[in-house]
Amino acid sequence: MTRLRVIQPVVDLFSQPDGLRDRQLLFGDMVEVVEETDGWSRVTADKDGYSGWVRSAQLGADIPQTHKITAPATHAYEQADMKTRDLASLSFGSTVQALSETGRFVETELGFIPAAHTTPIAEVQTDPVAVAELFLGTPYLWGGNSRFGIDCSGLVQAGLLACGIPCPGDSGDQEQAVGTAQPEDTEPLRGDLLFWKGHVAWVSGPNLLLHANAHHMAVAYEPMDQAISRILAQGDGPVTAHKRL
Template sequence: MNYDQRLTPARPDLAAEHLRDTVQAQAYVPGRRMQVSASYADLRRSPSDEAATDTQALHGETLLVYEDKNGWSWCQLDRDRYVGYVESHALTDRIAKPNHRVRSRHTLVYSAPDLKSPPLDALPFNAEVHIVSATDNFAETHSGGFIFARHLAPNNRPLSDFVGLAEMFLHTPYLWGGKTDVGIDCSGLVQVTLSAVGVAAPRDTDMMETQLGRLANVGENLRGVRRGDLVFWPGHVGIMQNEHLLIHANAHSMTVASELLSAVRDRVRSNNGSDITAIRRV
């Protein structure tokens, strides 16, 4: 049976129980739900520090673990269904349902409700936390850390203007598979900012191009593009800031950059012979 390996928890030796009737494997397991307790966790293609990172799971995300072996957990993320390996120490089975998310580019978790107290951790944009109490200045997490309250937003109130959120990442280094201001890739930038405004997005550009929004009516001269339109090339995506400027994490500058759409189109044509494949309106 053909299936997308990125999204299917199946190997020749082991598969998810719900795939028993569709995928052949030596054994099947139901999986155990766990939560990311680290700031973020790399999801790798194989259980090795040298393996490529396909994406990252942010603090508070939940996942199903199908195997724990040699310090690695083979799992499937609940948010976008991606499958891979994360280091087991980044996970916990003591799940606390998140009720807030980080709205700033990064925030610190302090040991006390005092800006002079030693920080315990740092959380990236869109990481999720369970807050048990709050004052005007600090919110206390279920694990006893304290976050500056204005760096958080309630989960039941999505943020607005995903383009403005993407602009917050300008000059962030490009990182294949990244989803934080330490490093981010093109589809990671789109996914994490859309998620913050309540729009679920798949992880990779090919899935985004078929599943997000609708085709925009834009001519060859690129007239008619609007702020928030997603522009696709083979293996790449960017976000329109206005009718002329595109913000995108790219391997040309190795940063999140703002450029004229026409300049990016011409450069990609010249370097790769590729052209824009779609412009979609979310």
């Protein structure tokens, strides 16, 4: 099987060629190509084992990545100067190869990226909720995984992967795989996860959730008791699990 990398800023991962978006991949994500047909490739993503179809032209050679984007989003410029033409926009979590460092910029295969927006790829963060908070105001996008559009499970995965914690791509799988279930009367703490059928939210503070949701159509804070009542009233059921990392 062929191993390739994503070479566009954000790539939809489809259920079938020209089908519906299931999730997204980011620039630099590594995949294993399982099958190719008519300009499409069925791939499995290294970061979470998610499988789906992408356009073959969105994949390229496996170039070792050295840095990752840790700002919510960034630009790659034509030169090491923010006043020059921007060539690409990248989301948090994208990875790039540093060719050189020039003052305040890192030269990459896409252009010059502000050094302040990158860290060496081996570094991990320690607070997944703080990572998720970088996405505040990001538009809600079903299956989204980037600063340009994200959903509830994408927000959870972004925080956990940035902290070196394995995490599946979908909320149902996350409920089974992530953290330790807490008794029903356990007080939620920052960094805990609350799950519903088809939804997940970070606990970001006392009686406060942070989640990507269709009610706000964005990543937003919401009082926990209000969210639990609202979700129940709209017919999506009660909390199904309270997990602690």
